[in-house]
Amino acid sequence: MRITMITGAVLLVMAAAAARAETPVERGAYLVGSILTCNNCHTPRGPNGPQFDKLLSGGDVFDTPGFTVSASNITPDKEAGIGAWSDDEIKQTLRTGIRPNGIPLAPVMPTIFYGAFSEADLSAVVAYLRSVPANPNKVPSPVYRASFPHVPYPGAEKPMADSGTPAERGRYLATIGHCMDCHTPMVRGVQDFATKAGVGGREFSGPFGKSISANITSDPEKGIGKLTDAQIKTAITQGIAPDGHRLLPPMGYAYYAKMTPADLDALVAWLRTLPPNS
Ligand code: HEC
Ligand code: HEC
Structure with missing residues (x-):
């Protein structure tokens, strides 16, 4: 009886510590790996589903009348990925749909929703992106045949x-x-x-x-x-x-x-x- 109570108390303390200990990288990994579904576009697909050994190294091709684009390599590789971008540049790109070089992203990348990110969650996503293995995979350059207005989804004009x-x-x-x-x-x-x-x-x-x-x-x-x-x-x-x-x-x-x-x-x-x- 006594032992059970002690064990229970210890487990409670451990659970509390675990809840406190969620780091930004862990929070970002949870969000990216679940509700955000970034991998659904950015991780290449093989015959057996997403190739997680090539995590976020560039994936689906979207071919529409307005554009032909590949989901970018968003690993920390400095040449092929976004490793040379600052944290603020990554956040700005996600919130505004405009890259640091001024070139807008095709609207298939769902940036019209990302103005809703809380500052803490957006920082967590960036911290997680920084933590994945750099991959040198180069995706084909985008081709644009139209311009894209960036009109935020209702409610996503500012952090929600x-x-x-x-x-x-x-x-x-x-x-x-x-x-x-x-x-x-x-x-x-x-x-x-x-x-x-x-x-x-x-x-x-x-x-x-x-x-x-x-x-x-x-x-x-x-x-x-x-x-x-x-x-x-x-x-x-x-x-x-x-x-x-x-x-x-x-x-x-x-x-x-x-x-x-x-x-x-x-x-x-x-x-x-x-x-x-x-
Ligand atoms: C990338 C596109 C895409 C996104 C993002 C998406 N869905 Fe779907 N969803 C679909 C499609 C396509 C179907 C229908 C699939 C079919 O009929 O085979 C579907 C089906 C569903 C269904 C089943 C409905 C039914 O009557 O069987 C639900 C519920 C649903 N989605 C909810 C959601 C929610 C909630 C989210 C956000 C967390 C979401 N979806 C995000 C494309 C999407
Ligand atoms: C529906 C598919 C889709 C989803 C979901 C998606 N992306 Fe994208 N993303 C794209 C495509 C396609 C591009 C390239 C667009 C272009 O070239 O114009 C892109 C571009 C980017 C870029 C710009 C990279 C560069 O080098 O220009 C970043 C950063 C990015 N995505 C991060 C993310 C993150 C983080 C998530 C999840 C929160 C995410 N994306 C979800 C399709 C998607």
């Missing part, structure tokens, strides 16, 4: 509070996690966030074939209003729909599976607040 009710915390996570990037239909090349946020209907194609993003509003018929929390979590983290069929890429299900239970609860609480729309 990462606090409050679960739904409010979920809104922060969903914003830096750019859920609405894929789940909002495009009108003349930009998402219609004002009237169609969450309605889905965007088409994606890749080696997996063709997928169409789902309506994630609380619409009971077209959206996810009738799904239970458990069904929504299974869809997000395992890529399995309520009827059991496997959901297609590019949604990064395996990354969302790494979210803490509290963060996943918060995300679902936020989804429930989306007014029915179709």
Whole structure:
């Protein structure tokens, strides 16, 4: 009895120490490896999925009428990656969509959402990027055939509070996690966030074939209003729909599976607040 109590107390102390000890690099690793899904574009894919031995060394090619770009090498390599950029330059690029050399990033890089980052989380992401192995992989130069306005996602004009009710915390996570990037239909090349946020209907194609993003509003018929929390979590983290069929890429299900239970609860609480729309 006595021994059990002592052990319990020691474990509690250890748990408290572990909670206190989350360093910026650890926080950045958690965010990048889960809700942010940076690897989903920036880590090259092999036949068996993402090649984590080539972490963040450059990945997917996006070919659209406006641009042909490869997801950049964002490792600390000084030539091929972003090792020569200062912390502030990396942060500015993520928040504004404009590189230190003045050249804007193609909007497939979801910078219109990244103004929402809290200062602490953005610093954590940068600290983590600095900590990954430098990789000399050179990606092809981007080709631009259009110019891109950088219009922040509503609410992402400035840092958003990462606090409050679960739904409010979920809104922060969903914003830096750019859920609405894929789940909002495009009108003349930009998402219609004002009237169609969450309605889905965007088409994606890749080696997996063709997928169409789902309506994630609380619409009971077209959206996810009738799904239970458990069904929504299974869809997000395992890529399995309520009827059991496997959901297609590019949604990064395996990354969302790494979210803490509290963060996943918060995300679902936020989804429930989306007014029915179709
Ligand atoms: C949907 C795909 C996608 C996601 C998700 C994504 N990126 Fe990108 N990113 C790109 C593409 C594509 C480019 C290159 C755009 C261009 O060349 O115009 C890019 C460019 C960048 C650059 C500029 C590098 C340079 O050398 O110019 C940085 C830094 C960057 N991304 C960091 C990140 C981080 C950090 C995350 C996660 C928080 C992330 N990206 C998430 C697709 C993505
Ligand atoms: C890169 C694009 C992309 C991003 C980012 C993305 N999704 Fe998805 N999502 C999709 C696509 C495409 C589907 C449909 C896949 C299919 O039908 O096979 C989908 C399906 C879903 C479903 C299943 C709905 C149903 O009725 O079965 C949910 C729930 C969902 N997404 C929520 C989210 C949330 C929450 C986020 C942010 C954390 C998010 N998605 C980010 C593309 C994306």
